Every structure is written in C-alpha cells, then in structure tokens.
Amino acid sequence: MRRLAIKSxxxxxxxxxxxxxxxxxxxxxxxxxIANGPILLDFSQLRDLPQIGIETSxxxxxxxxxxxxxxxxxxxxxxDAQGDRVMATGLNDYVVDIPxxxxxxxxxxxxxxxDGKALDRADKGPLWIIYPRDDHTELQDIRYDYRWVWQxxxxxxx
Amino acid sequence: xxxFGGAGLRLILPLVAILVFVILLTFSLLRMVEVETDxxxxxxxxxxxxxxxxxxxxxxxxxxxxxxxxxxVDAGQIALRLDLLRSRFxxxxxxxxxxxVEQIGLQQQLSQMHTTLQQLDPLPKxxxxxxxxxxxxxxxxxxxxxxxxxxxxxxxxxxxxxxxxETSRNQLRQIIASLxxxxxxxxxxxxxxxxxxxxSRQRNRMLRRERDFSGxxxxxxxxxxxxxxxxxxxxxxxxxxxxxxxxxxxxAVGRKLREVAGFFDIVPVRNAVAEALRGTTATLLFxxxxxxxxxxxxxxxxxxxxxxxxxxxxxxxxxxxxxxDRYAAKEKEAENRAxxxxxxxxxxxxxxxxxxxxxxxxxxYRNFAGMISHQFRTPLAVADSALQRLIRRGPRANPxxxxxxxxGARNAIAGLTRMVESTLDAAxxxxxxxxARRVPCNLVEVLDxxxxxxxxxxPDINIELHHADTVDAVALCDPAHAxxxxxxxxxxxxxxxxxxxxxxxxxxxxxxxxxxxxxxxxSAIDKxxxxxxxxxxxRGLNSVGTQGTxxxxxxxxxxxxxxxGEVSLLPDDGTTTFRLTLPRFRGATK
Numbered sequence: 001m002r003r004l005a006i007k008s009x010x011x012x013x014x015x016x017x018x019x020x021x022x023x024x025x026x027x028x029x030x031x032x033x034i035a036n037g038p039i040l041l042d043f044s045q046l047r048d049l050p051q052i053g054i055e056t057s058x059x060x061x062x063x064x065x066x067x068x069x070x071x072x073x074x075x076x077x078x079x080d081a082q083g084d085r086v087m088a089t090g091l092n093d094y095v096v097d098i099p100x101x102x103x104x105x106x107x108x109x110x111x112x113x114x115d116g117k118a119l120d121r122a123d124k125g126p127l128w129i130i131y132p133r134d135d136h137t138e139l140q141d142i143r144y145d146y147r148w149v150w151q152x153x154x155x156x157x158x
Numbered sequence: 159x160x161x162f163g164g165a166g167l168r169l170i171l172p173l174v175a176i177l178v179f180v181i182l183l184t185f186s187l188l189r190m191v192e193v194e195t196d197x198x199x200x201x202x203x204x205x206x207x208x209x210x211x212x213x214x215x216x217x218x219x220x221x222x223x224x225x226x227x228x229x230x231v232d233a234g235q236i237a238l239r240l241d242l243l244r245s246r247f248x249x250x251x252x253x254x255x256x257x258x259v260e261q262i263g264l265q266q267q268l269s270q271m272h273t274t275l276q277q278l279d280p281l282p283k284x285x286x287x288x289x290x291x292x293x294x295x296x297x298x299x300x301x302x303x304x305x306x307x308x309x310x311x312x313x314x315x316x317x318x319x320x321x322x323x324e325t326s327r328n329q330l331r332q333i334i335a336s337l338x339x340x341x342x343x344x345x346x347x348x349x350x351x352x353x354x355x356x357x358s359r360q361r362n363r364m365l366r367r368e369r370d371f372s373g374x375x376x377x378x379x380x381x382x383x384x385x386x387x388x389x390x391x392x393x394x395x396x397x398x399x400x401x402x403x404x405x406x407x408x409x410a411v412g413r414k415l416r417e418v419a420g421f422f423d424i425v426p427v428r429n430a431v432a433e434a435l436r437g438t439t440a441t442l443l444f445x446x447x448x449x450x451x452x453x454x455x456x457x458x459x460x461x462x463x464x465x466x467x468x469x470x471x472x473x474x475x476x477x478x479x480x481x482x483d484r485y486a487a488k489e490k491e492a493e494n495r496a497x498x499x500x501x502x503x504x505x506x507x508x509x510x511x512x513x514x515x516x517x518x519x520x521x522x523y524r525n526f527a528g529m530i531s532h533q534f535r536t537p538l539a540v541a542d543s544a545l546q547r548l549i550r551r552g553p554r555a556n557p558x559x560x561x562x563x564x565x566g567a568r569n570a571i572a573g574l575t576r577m578v579e580s581t582l583d584a585a586x587x588x589x590x591x592x593x594a595r596r597v598p599c600n601l602v603e604v605l606d607x608x609x610x611x612x613x614x615x616x617p618d619i620n621i622e623l624h625h626a627d628t629v630d631a632v633a634l635c636d637p638a639h640a641x642x643x644x645x646x647x648x649x650x651x652x653x654x655x656x657x658x659x660x661x662x663x664x665x666x667x668x669x670x671x672x673x674x675x676x677x678x679x680x681s682a683i684d685k686x687x688x689x690x691x692x693x694x695x696x697r698g699l700n701s702v703g704t705q706g707t708x709x710x711x712x713x714x715x716x717x718x719x720x721x722x723g724e725v726s727l728l729p730d731d732g733t734t735t736f737r738l739t740l741p742r743f744r745g746a747t748k
Contacts, residue, residue, distance in 0.1 A: 062253040092215060092242050122244035142204075151245065 027126050028110075032087075032157035035080035043126075046112065049074050054109055056134045059145050067130045069111035073103040076157065083157035088129060091121070091151040097158075098129075098147050106139065107132050110152060124150035172350040179343040186336035189329045196326055205258050205311045212246040213304030219243050220297055226290035233285035236293070240281070243300070247272045262310040264303075271303060382458075382478035388435060388471065390414055402456065402478060404449055421447050427460065434462040434474035444485050457485035511722045518716035534577070536649060540570035540615055566614065573611070573645075576638040596721060598743040599637040601644075601672050602629070602665050608644045609663065616652045625665035633672040633740035635721040640740065643725060644674065646714040647736050651678035654734075667742060674738045675728070683734055688727060714738075 024042040031038035049070035057064045076086075086098045102108055111130045112119055119125025128150040133139045219239040225231040249255055250268060259265050274296065282289065376383050382399035386392055395410040403410075403419050415422035415431065422428065430440035440462045446455040459479045464471045544567040548555060555563075602625045609623045625631060633640070644663075651661045661678045683691060690696045692715045714736075715725040723740040 060249060060253055060255065091238065092211065092245075094211075120241075121238075122241040123248045124245060151242070 028152065029154045030075075030079055030081075030157070031154070033082040034076075034157055037079070037157075039079065043112070046070060046075075046110075049078060052107070052109060054107065054111070054130055054132050056130065056132055058130075058133070058148070064134065065114050066116070067109065067111035067128070068113045068116075069109040069127075069130065071103070072108045072110055072129070075110065075155075076100070076103065079157075081157040085158050087156040087158060088147075088149040088152055089154040089156075090149050091153045094149060094151075096147055096149060100157075102131075102147070106136060119150075121151065127152040168350070168353070172347060172354075175343045175346040175350070179340060179347065182336040182339040182343065186333045186340070189333045189336070193326055193329050193333075196322060196329075205255065206308060206315055208246075208249065208255060209304055209308035209311045212243075212250065213301055213308060215239070215243045215246045216297065216300035216304055220294055220301060223290045223294035223297070226285055227287040227294070229287065233281050233283060236285060236290070237281055240278070243297075244275060247275060258311070258314075259307075262307070262314050264307055264310065267303060271300060382480075383475065384410070384415075384478075385465065385473055385475045386415060386431065386435075387473040390431070390435070392418060393473065394475075399478065402447070402458070402480060421445075430460065430462040431474055431476065434464045434476075435471060437464045437466075437471050439463045444481060444488075456480055457482045515720040515722065518719035521712070521716050534574060536615065536645070537570035537574040537577075540611070541567040541574075543615075544570070569611070573641070577642055595636045596634050597637065598632050599635050599640055600631050601633050601640065601674055601740065602631040604637060604641050605644055605663055605665055605674060608641055608648055611645070612648050612652055615649075618657060619652045619655050620658075620660035621648070621652070622660055622662040623664075624662060626667075629665055629667050629672075630742060630744060631665050631667070631672050632743040633723075634743045635723065635740045636717075639717040639721055640738075643714040643717050643738055644676075646710040647676040647725070647738065650710050651676050651734070651736070654678065670742060670745070671723075671739045672742050673740075675735050676738075677733050677735045679733050682730060683727070685730075688730075691727060692725070711736075 024044055026040035026042045028041045028046065029038060030041065051068060051070055053066055053068045055064055055066050072086075081100075084100045086100060086103075087095060088098055089095045109130050111128045112126060114124075114128075119128055129148055129152055131139050131144055131148060133144075138144075219236075219242075222231055222236050222239045226233075226236055247268075250259055251272065256265075259268055278293070278296065376394065376396045379396060380398055382402045383394065383396045384392060384399050385394035392410045392413055392415055395405075395407040397407075399410075400406050403421070405418055410418045416428070422431070424445075426442055427445065430442055433440045442460040442462075444457045445460055447458050448455045457480075459481045461477045461479075463475050463477075465473045465475055544563040548560060548563045551559065605623055605625075609621055613621050648661070648663060655661050655678050659679050661676070663674060663676050665672065665674050667673060687696075692711050696712075711725070718725045718738055718740065721740060723738065726737050726739070728735040728737055
C-alpha cells in the first residue's frame, strides 16, 4: 500500500513536471513496450487520435449513455506498442491487466466525455475505459466489467 | 368389457405419459432458465468493494491532511484526494449503488456527508497546516461511516447471497424431481412403445396369416370368383375362374370385365354387376357361357354381391358356379314331362275313340233288328232278282248268262255273309271279346265294288265315281264295315235321286284322314230334318213315297265311328253331300 502510494506520488511528480513543461497538463502516461516510452500525453494529443462514439449502458449507472473518445487499438498503434496485454491503472490506484486481444476483438475506447460532457476527476474522469457492452452479450459479464477502469491515469504495455 | 378396459388403458396411458412428460420438461426448462438468469452476477452485488474503496479514499484524504499538517504534501495532492472521495460519493449516489444504500438504510447519512463535502471551501493555493487540520476534523467521521457501511453491506450481501442460493437450491431440487418424473414417464412411454410394437407385429402376423388363408380359400374354391373395384376394373381372378373362362389372372386383373370376355358384356350379366356396384345383390341362373364357337355352352349360375367398406360400396364380387349338369337334368326332366303329356293325350284320344266305337256298337245292336231288315234287303233283292231272271229265262238262258246271274247272286250273298261276320264281330267287340278289326283298306277299291253293285241294282241312275290322282286312299278300317257304310250312303243317294240325274262319289284326303263324299242333286233335305237324319228310324219329309226303314244313315255313322271315323252331312250348297271320314293308315304325316 505504501509502495503504491509512493509510486503514485512519483507519477504525479512526473505529471506536474510535464504540466510545467508543456502548455496543457498531461492526462495519460504510457510506458512499457512502446517506441520512445514512457510518454506523457495531454488532451490535445489524445484528441488528435480518431474520435468515435459508443452508445452503451454501464453497470454503475442507469440507462444508456453516449461516450466519446478514441479507440484503444488506435492509441497502441500510434505508439507502436508491442505487448499482448495492457496494465491499466487509475488515479485511485486501481490496477487491472487487460489482454490486448480485447482491443482487436471489440471497439474498446478510452472515453473523455459522457453525453457530450467532459468527464470530471471528481466523478469518473478524466478518462474511462469503455467496452461496447450493449453490442456484445459476451461483454455482459463481471470478468469484463472489472476492466472498465475509470479515472484512468496510466497504461503499461507488457 | 375387459378387452375394452385394456384397449382404453393402452391408449390413455401413453397419452397421459406424454402429457406429463411435456409438462415436466417445460417446467424444468423454465426453472433452468431462471437459474441461468440468477447466475449472472451484477456489479451492484459488488457493493462491499465499493464501500471498501470509499473507505480507502476517505482514509487517504485524512492521511493527506495529516501529511499537509506536517507540510509533507501540497494543496494539489489534497485536491486530488478530495476529488477521488467526491467521485466515490458520485458513484454511491448514482443508479444501482444509490438503491443499495437505500436498502441498507444509510441514504440519509450519505446525503448529509455529501452536503458537508460540497460545502467545503475551495482549497486555497497556499494550504496552511491549520487549514489542513480544520479539513481533517471536518472529515473525521467519513472513514468510520464507510467502515460501518461496509459492515452492513457485507451482512446484506450475504443475506442476499444466502437467499439466492436457497432459491437456486429449491429450483435445482424441482428440476431434479422433474427429471426423475421425465425418466419415469420416459420409461412408461418406452414400455408402451415396446408393447405396441409387439402387438402391432402380432397383428401383422395374424393379418398376414388371415390374408394367406383367404387367398388359399379363394384359389382352391371350385367356384369361379372374381372381384371388381368401383371403376369396374378386375382386381381378383381365381384359378376356377381361369379354367371356366379360359383366361389367366394375368390376362384379367387390371382390365375392364367386358374386355376380358364378351360374356360379361351381355345385358343381364352387365346389369347384375352394375346393380352390385350400386349396392344390390343379384343372382342369375343358367346363363349360357360360350367359350368356343360350335361347342356346347356351359350353363353357369352367377351371384354378384357388393363389397362394402364402412358402408360404402368399393366394388363387387362375382361367384360363378358351373351348373351345366343341373341344367342338363332340368332339360331332361322337361323333355320327359312333354313326352308323358304327349302319351297321355294319345292314350286319351284312343280311349275316346274306343268309347265312341263302343257307344256306336251298342247303338247298333240296340237297333239290330231294324238294321238287319234294312241291310239285308238290298243284297237279298239283288240275289232274288238274279234268280228270278234265271227262272224267267228258263231253258232260253245260255250258260254265260246263267254264270253271270249266278255270280251276281253269289256276290250279293257273299256281301251278306261278310256283313253277318262283321256284325258278329261287332257283337263280340261289344262283349269285349275282340278289338275292332282294323286293317289297311283302299277306299277307292271298296267304292268301285260298291258302285258296280249299285249300278247293277239301279240301272236308271247314272253313278259317277271319281278320285284324285295323287290320293292316298289307304284307310285304317274294317273293310266290310267300310263297304257297308259306302253301300248305305250310295244306295241312300240313289234312292232319293230324281230319275235321270246323276250321283257322284269322290275319294280324296286331308292331312290325317281319307274322305269319301257322296254327292246327289236329289231332293234337298229339309232344314229342320238335317239335325235328325242320323237318328235311328227317322224318316224325313223327302222320304215320303220311298221305301226304307230309316236306319241306313244311323248304321253308317255307327259303323264309321266304330272304326274311329265319322259320317257327316255337309252344309247345303245346292247338292246333298254325305261324307265318310276314316283315319288314314299312314297317319297324319303327309
């Protein structure tokens, strides 16, 4: 627990330094088997990726919502990632391994807005991994549900 | 009754089993679907983790404020921790999480805490330790609250889980019971299926045996049997039919009957088959069946019956029986009867003839004295006249004349003798001593003899004798009686003839008799007398002034009748004609 705390502190420090260095604060750190990694990405960089929308329900909200973001596989391709799985970490230190095959099989996105409103850090923002749950019944399973990382802050390609 | 019960049970049991089978299967399927649905675990049922994370966020915020008091962290760090806690509240106040919090009764507390969180002053850029302490105190109850919430959540979730497991266990038990039921009904169905199969095989065997037996019966029947369907096509043709009709089953089956043999196209047979196809049984006796030209036919009895299935006529069956022997016997019997009848007619006629003759004879003898005086007078007169002439001539008579007169006298006497004999014969006949003496006798010869004698006795009357060239004049009679009858008739005619007229006699015949007509142009018989001329001792008005006893015609008729003949007076046509009828010797076949 303590180690985790220290690690998150280190990330925050990094983020802070980036923020100081660039115009906009970085929102996502990508590390592991990528070209020129690790790398810090800010919103403008993320918005440069092709943007798509997904209409789906979630297990923690009522009704369906429209999420806007970019495809996970576009990001990994953009960064020339080589691994077969991705370790995603949230601001609250929630960590989960996601097989890279998910991103090939399904249109998994990293959303930055819900119903046209930017996701807030005090809610589930700024980034939320969204699966197209309503389009594929096999995704309506708790083994997929835990891969929906909200307050996503870091990705490590393994 | 037992059989009915058995059959009913055999039918009802599988139906009930199938019904139960379906119900149980549906029931267990529904239950399984329910279990399958229940087995989905929703994230909302992961509330313990949510509470834990919330507690963790609260503790780390408090921890961060402590560190801030010590100057170890800056305001940005506090802000991050505060945002993470706020995000927990956002989560707990949304959707399924919100409902769960309500369930465990912490909704109000959560709302108060949320309000506290919202009312916090915005964090200043320069975060002082005092401010940090102030924040820590304000948030002091948060971790404990989430610990308590986690506690309640765990208990509620375990209760829920226990309930769900119990429900699932109950559903599984019901499914197991249903499956046992399905197995039992399956076993019953299998059992009834095996039973039904066995029964069906048994019935098939019996049916086959019955069919074979029926086939054997039909093929070994002596009667010809054929069947037609409702369209009139032959469907059955047994060997007896083949031998009767000379057509094999292969030639007959599948074809129209009238094409198989013309016999079936003759009106009565065709009608009988048509009747049977309309539902009526028909029987025909002694139908002639010609199989080959110039051969005697078979006579067959035919019975045509309709074949019905569930009351509907589906065809006809024809039984044909060779009745030739019976037909021959019947024909023979008819022939015998006809011969017998003919015989009876013949005998009756003979008896009638005999009766007539007997009556005539009786009559004759009743009038014997009169007859004697009448009959004997003519020959005696002839003999007497011949002898008187001889006496008158005396010595002047030459030998030739003597001989001629003597012969004339002798002939007359001979005729007299014959008459006596015949009369005696008749007397014997009357007494039953002899039958009528009936022999072949040529009536032309008898007439010649009588005519010659009459010419001699009555030279002043012209007597003409005729007969047709082709006449068959041989009659069956007593020649003496025939001679006597003709003698009587001719002398009668001569007696009543006017002088210098002629009397003619003509022999002719019809299909069964020889006839002799004695025709005179003499004084006509009075109309009133015609009915009485054959009565003994009757003398008509025209006999006044002539000699006679009135028995000549009576005797003639009596004698003729004694021989199966007749003497009659033909209707008046200007002449007086008496006719002698005698049966021809050669019979009626001319």
